[in-house]
Amino acid sequence: MSTLANNEGLRASRVCFSYGNKRIIDNITLELKPGTLTALVGPNGAGKSTLLHLLQGRLQRDSGFVECNSSITVMPQRASIDWTFPITVFEMVRLGGKTFKHQPGKQIAKQLLMRVGMEQLAQRRLSDLSGGQQQRVLLARALMQQTGVLLLDEPCSAIDPPTREHLLSVMREQADAGQTLLVSSHDWGSALDSYDKVLVLDNKLLANGTPSEVREKLSDMTCMMGSHCCG
Template identity: 40%
Template sequence: MSLSDFMLEVQQLSVQYQGVQALTDISFRLASGSVIGLIGPNGAGKSTLLKAMLDLVPTSKGLVFFNGRTLKQQRQQVAYLPQRSQIDWDYPITVWNVVMMARTTHTGWFRSPSRQSKEIVREALERVEMYDLRDRQISQLSGGQQQRVFLARAIAQQADLLLLDEPLNAIDKKTESLVLRIYAELKAEGKTLLVSCHEWGDALHNYDELLLLNGQLIAQGSPTDVMTMDNIQRAYGAYLERRWQIDQREAAFFC
């Protein structure tokens, strides 16, 4: 694969918090039109990595390039979905207006949305099956519905790169199936998705590649290549390696 095939490149990205090294020399490349799972234990730095790429937390060193230019120069081409815990769900705003926020950079802060932006928002809400609830306050929705709304906002931004922080956390099965379907659709459109996740086992095969992280990048590649016993032990420790072995034996026993 040539350099021109890569959309996103991270070079030696490092983050320190009050003298504590959160991330050390993270480097990787991601191809366009792919869905990448960012995995690792709690505290591994997954959310920190996404924020550092977007310059939302200070970095001690490192560069992030997007289509050959620094990511800072083209933030409008990146859609970011933060963790649920970072969103004020009690803020008085409707579903429609949450998604319309994605069009601010296109219309400006003090101008009315264009007919095109309204159509884009409508299509995004229909895609996540939330258009009928467009006038509902975001606080009145279930967790799965709220997550769909914020995914619609990411879609409405029409970005080429989507950074999604645990979008499948604490949602219902219907929403999970819908989100995974949208992943596949966005991939077919040539979008690149970097998704922080906590999935395990067969669910990891929803991703084209995995980045296994624990303060540093431990492995990158296909789910089969990344989730080896050696890599699991390095990332999660001996306890989870033992759990993985037990799960595999139980699966073989009941097959």
């Protein structure tokens, strides 16, 4: 994929969001530079999914602002999709290109299915897919949007290590092509070294830096977040 033009990444400043009387996102400031692959890690209930939707604009912020000169795509969690919907893998991916009125056509859908290793299952019904196969389809569908920023919500949750490794390699290719990617995970471990940057969230932003910088600052987070990670 060619380098994405007019992508200056994404910036957020002092973003807050509450649900009822509970503060879910507390004064978050961050910057995602173009062509970077960033991990957003934190325990369950840390506000990771909420933050992704605030960055995209699907949720209304209580305060703060988000700046981005590109469209933003969110790859949702697998559990939020109705996999019994009666369409094929190919149709699921191809139709994903229409959300922002893009018409990339059948050929690009085929190319993306090949990239994620699903070309042989293009005519398979969604209900026949395994968890790892579903994640590959969701990634291909998100890539059909052709946006400058891609936010991925737990893309490596509950899938086998080879699939996680493959998904991460595709994400890295996208970053190398100029796309800005933020990948949420509730896991933490040595594979985070595959990312350019790590944000540690627990309603507040606890750390922000390279994997080595974050480990040095929060050496006890491994026990809190578990021993596995996306990638």
